[in-house]
Amino acid sequence: MVTSFYVKAKAKELLNIATTDSAEDTELDTLGAIADKHIDNILKQHDERIPLIAGNVTNELVGAASYYVAYIFRGKRGDADASKFWKAAFDTVIAGIIEDLSIEGVWYDVQRFNDR
DSSP states (O other): OOOOOOOHHHHHHTOOTTTOOOOTTTHHHHHHHHHHHHHHHHHTTTTTOOOOOHHHHHHHHHHHHHHHHHHHHHHHHTTTHHHHHHHHHHHHHHHHHHHHOOOOOOOOGGGGTTOO
């Protein structure tokens, strides 16, 4: 079960694409699905130690999904420097979430994975 963190408007803002410009929407939505799956796979490794109910966690994950979309989008267009920048931003946010919210020895009922 993949949780959706991707928000197209946020990704467009990072990529300096006007919200009214729909030329890239299909590609952005495809990359957003990839970002959601990637984040979900990362969090599955830590699901018993990270309570994801808090709103601030969700907001940070929305940002991370947007960074991941920007990373792939810029990379596909040959903009290596921008791609590296967004990948580093993604890695920093994910590492921060895991470090800040992981509590060793405490188990949580993480509802998004109850249907595994």
